[in-house]
Amino acid sequence: MNKILMIISCLCVMLSAQAQTVEVFDQQTLQPIMGVVVISQSTNKVLGTTDAEGKVTISFSGSDKIGFTHPNYNPALLPYANLNLASTDFKVYLTINSQSFDEVIASASKFEEKRKDVAQKVQVIRSNELQNINQSSTADVLSNSGNVMVQKSQLGGGSPIIRGFETNKV
16 A cells, blocks of 8 residues: 555656746736647647746646747747756747737828827827726727727717717717
């Protein structure tokens, strides 16, 4: 009985030694990224997904290349050899995918404009800021920015009030 317990405890220690905590961060802001999918390239198997702190615990064989994917970031593919086995933590930095979405400029012009062509001051609200704001609608986001008056309508919608004009007069 003691031998069986000893073998089981040794196996648990060996399995936990192969598991490693990986942290994924935004390269620009150094903030953790939630929802990054970690994939083993050789088996094409999902090893895990990062939590709100950007952490995931994974275990894999030494021949694998590990892929890190997120819709808003460029994918990264790292060989197992790059992992520091002496360390219990491994950090990955992803760069934002600049082609994910273009900025939308809301201005008085009825035509599409680039940010550099608009003469007025432009405030940009990035996707990671929208996640932290936690508002239920675009009208709430604009209203809480403090720069736009919004006329609330039914079902959570709203219309901006620009130069004193409302809804269809803007």
